[in-house]
Amino acid sequence: MPTDLPAPLPADLLPPGVRSGFVPGINGLRMHLLEAGHGVPGRPVVLLLHGFPELAYSWRHQLPALAAAGFHAIAPDLRGYGRTTGWAPGADAPVAPYRWFSLVRDMLALMLALGHRQVHAVVGHDFGSPLAAWCALLRPDVFPRVALMSAPFGGPPGLPLGTFGGPPGLPLGTFGGPPGLPFGTPNHPPRPAPDVHAALAALPRPRLHYQWYYSRPTSAAEMDHPPQGLHAFLRAYYHHKSADWPGNHPRPLPGWTAEALAELPTYYVMDAAETMPSTVAPHMPTPDQIAACHWLPDDALAVYAAEYARTGFQGGLNWYRNSTDPAGQAELQLMAGRAITVPSLYIAGAADWGIHQRPGAFAAMQAGACADLRGCHLLPGAGHWVQQEQAEIGRASCRERV
Numbered sequence: 500m501p502t503d504l505p506a507p508l509p510a511d512l513l514p515p516g517v518r519s520g521f522v523p524g525i526n527g528l529r530m531h532l533l534e535a536g537h538g539v540p541g542r543p544v545v546l547l548l549h550g551f552p553e554l555a556y557s558w559r560h561q562l563p564a565l566a567a568a569g570f571h572a573i574a575p576d577l578r579g580y581g582r583t584t585g586w587a588p589g590a591d592a593p594v595a596p597y598r599w600f601s602l603v604r605d606m607l608a609l610m611l612a613l614g615h616r617q618v619h620a621v622v623g624h625d626f627g628s629p630l631a632a633w634c635a636l637l638r639p640d641v642f643p644r645v646a647l648m649s650a651p652f653g654g655p656p657g658l659p660l661g662t663f664g665g666p667p668g669l670p671l672g673t674f675g676g677p678p679g680l681p682f683g684t685p686n687h688p689p690r691p692a693p694d695v696h697a698a699l700a701a702l703p704r705p706r707l708h709y710q711w712y713y714s715r716p717t718s719a720a721e722m723d724h725p726p727q728g729l730h731a732f733l734r735a736y737y738h739h740k741s742a743d744w745p746g747n748h749p750r751p752l753p754g755w756t757a758e759a760l761a762e763l764p765t766y767y768v769m770d771a772a773e774t775m776p777s778t779v780a781p782h783m784p785t786p787d788q789i790a791a792c793h794w795l796p797d798d799a800l801a802v803y804a805a806e807y808a809r810t811g812f813q814g815g816l817n818w819y820r821n822s823t824d825p826a827g828q829a830e831l832q833l834m835a836g837r838a839i840t841v842p843s844l845y846i847a848g849a850a851d852w853g854i855h856q857r858p859g860a861f862a863a864m865q866a867g868a869c870a871d872l873r874g875c876h877l878l879p880g881a882g883h884w885v886q887q888e889q890a891e892i893g894r895a896s897c898r899e900r901v
């Protein structure tokens with residue numbers, strides 16, 4: 500990460516009415532944000548949270564649309580991303596600042612610094628979706644409405660239920676969400692859960708889950724300096740996960756097993772010997788496909804490439820280090836049994852495997868993890884990058900549903 504403080508994003512890269520600026524003192528960060536609808540006191544706030552490998556810039560279409568609908572729309576570069584500074588670089592940096600409770604504190608501190616005790620809604624895409632969910636779960640007084648995009652929220656990790664005095668073996672049930680860490684019990688420790696990662700590696704075609712690849716200390720360097728160049732790597736990555744790639748036909752998976760996970764595209768469950776740049780390289784779109792890509796023209800892609808060339812990917816990868824760290828999951832078990840009770844909404848591209856990449860999460864969200872779920876909308880013609888691939892529909896969704 501560079502040591503010089505970055506300047507605002509140049510105005511000629513942004514739609515009219517969207518400005519770039521900084522807010523210092525945010526949980527140790529100097530946070531960069533894009534906003535629209537500013538300068539009009541009393542406007543309700545919509546907070547937009549991006550994913551990986553994205554930026555506040557990913558909301559460039561929705562920011563002016565929300566402003567036109569009467570909102571003050573705010574999209575920060577989250578911890579580890581873009582022009583936000585103050586986070587420690589390196590794959591060995593402490594992971595604690597990337598725990599979900601700390602990331603929620605980032606958002607709470609940002610809103611209070613801007614003078615807002617409550618937002619109208621928080622909207623998150625990809626890794627921003629669980630952050631938005633945890634905002635609504637932990638501080639519903641500040642975040643009284645939530646829209647989740649791409650990544651469904653299956654609830655906090657659960658704790659074993661009914662294990663004391665029972666027969667040896669697995670717990671009798673789980674309190675609050677999917678089974679959590681294999682904590683022991685006073686009488687009989689539960690049998691350890693099968694090691695799905697060892698099972699993936701043992702398949703005839705050895706595989707590796709992408710989140711565990713991203714958690715490796717070598718992954719950032721492999722992605723910072725890809726053989727095909729950064730611009731081409733990002734082009735292939737975004738294409739591979741979009742509706743433009745003909746292989747994206749998502750469906751529910753039967754469970755968290757190696758055999759089921761191996762059905763996912765290689766951007767989620769990779770060949771074990773590959774890197775992410777080599778995984779997506781065979782799916783590089785043709786020049787004609789690139790020219791026809793209305794949702795990510797080369798000048799927009801160049802914004803992402805320039806930002807990641809300056810910062811590297813490690814800040815974003817630290818979110819995955821937290822997600823694969825058992826200590827981080829144990830912390831979340833404090834909320835076992837809790838559901839999001841504020842009004843919620845789910846939006847994804849119909850061609851987005853993110854709906855089902857965590858088997859059971861989409862169903863758990865609908866079954867009660869979001870207790871006041873107002874709808875699930877799967878937009879045709881969009882894959883993972885739904886607010887960019889179908890920006891017109893996304894703008895309407897923001898105006899009408901947020």
